[in-house]
Amino acid sequence: MAEPVLQLEDLTVRFQLKRGQLTAVDGASFTVHRGETFGLVGESGSGKSVTARSVMRLNPSPPSEVVRGRIMFEGENILDKSDSGMRELRGKHVAMVFQEPMSALNPVYTVGAQISDALRTNMGMTKKEAQERVIELLALVGIPSPASRFKNYVHEFSGGMRQRVMLAMALSCDPTFLIADEPTTALDVTIQATILELIRSMIERFNMSLIFITHNLGVVAHTCDTIGVMYASHIVELGSTDEIFANPLHPYTQGLLNSIPRLDTQQKFLTPIKGLVCNMLEPPNGCKFHPRCEQAMDICTQEIPQMKEVAPGHFAACHLHN
Ligand SMILES: Nc1ncnc2c1ncn2[C@@H]1O[C@H](COP(=O)(O)OP(=O)(O)O)[C@@H](O)[C@H]1O
Ligand SMILES: [Mg+2]
Structure with missing residues (x-):
């Protein structure tokens, strides 16, 4: 083990x-x-x-x-x-994915901005690096057209897609x-x-x-x-x-x-x-x-x-x- x-x-x-x-x-x-x-x-x-x-x-x-x-x-x-x-x-x-993504994601920021902010704070990335990484992450969790979805707000995603966004956010800092x-x-x-x-x-x-x-x-x-x-x-x-x-x-x-x-x-x-x-x-x-x-x-x-x-x-x- x-x-x-x-x-x-x-x-x-x-x-x-x-x-x-x-x-x-x-x-x-x-x-x-x-x-x-x-x-x-x-x-x-x-x-x-x-x-x-x-x-x-x-x-x-x-x-x-x-x-x-x-x-x-x-x-x-x-x-x-x-x-x-x-x-x-x-x-x-350690990262956490919650039951209700609406309560964990901020409705007033775009999904891209939220995840990139976390990346810039936690990983010290530049704006451009963070943006590229977020698009990569959205693609990784199976969100279609990630580059354009970057600019969407949470309410513009369906339930399953929101859960994917949460997972992308959780994975963004490479948790163990x-x-x-x-x-x-x-x-x-x-x-x-x-x-x-x-x-x-x-x-x-x-x-x-x-x-x-x-x-x-x-x-x-x-x-x-x-x-x-x-x-x-x-x-x-x-x-x-x-x-x-x-x-x-x-x-x-x-x-x-x-x-x-x-x-x-x-x-x-x-x-x-x-x-x-x-x-x-x-x-x-x-x-x-x-x-x-x-x-x-x-x-x-x-x-x-x-x-x-x-x-x-x-x-x-x-x-x-x-
Ligand atoms: N913030 C809170 N304030 C008061 N009681 C709480 C709070 N969070 C959980 N509890 C109580 O703690 C117990 C366990 O809750 P919880 O861990 O949420 O259960 P589960 O996730 O298994 O459904 C419940 O009785 C719940 O009412
Ligand atoms: Mg519970």
Whole structure:
């Protein structure tokens, strides 16, 4: 296995809100190696975006606060970095693609001007060099007539094209690490597939590491090497994609798998997981999944299960496996 690039160790992020205290990420630990694609999967509200934004230090603070843990990136704790150190990290090493490009791209500047500005600031390019590089990048992500598209505003692009622009922007500084937070969720299915394929080809071409975030386990089946399943602020299962699909250990992962169409099993029906994600301001005691779990035991209502290596490299936090 290649060397570790990003290591989350016991990351715990809490929001102090008027309505009360909310732990959005609780004790999350995982490692992403060079060239690896890591899928972070879970229903909406499970803490995926807060985890991702912690790596970029983009959670609003206050109300959020990292109360425990470390985020080691290439051997240094991101949480100890100065603001200028963070700007350098975001500009040159780690880039992020968001679900909604309209909120990340500025509507009042042309797409070309935005990406070239970033290039001139982060890479010290001249105006002309930056412009040439942007046209190259737009072509790379498959935008037709990139030289004339350079002068367009975000609203002049379709949803799929905007996501390509976001990707071009993210790639502009030659990052070694990309975080894509539900980059295809807002798109229709055929365009989703194209964008996914595009991200994959960029990852391979530039030997980047990737955290790919999605609520749809089906999306990561063919794209990710490793999967972390998140439920109500906890990583509940962690392992290689093959292992997770062949031998899911946590009832939540099993539930997610039963709710997506699969070609690799004799599945006849899709069964959604019953119930809803708990209220994160008043989560249940014990395992947060127990109110929805068909296999819940007494201990599940009282004790939070710890992550345990059940098979080599395959971890689960579930009392069934203790
Ligand atoms: N800026 C914020 N202010 C208050 N609560 C937030 C904020 N961002 C996220 N949360 C809360 O943190 C929890 C995790 O959110 P999030 O990471 O966005 O989930 P996901 O990306 O998995 O859908 C949710 O309960 C959400 O309401
Ligand atoms: Mg999210």
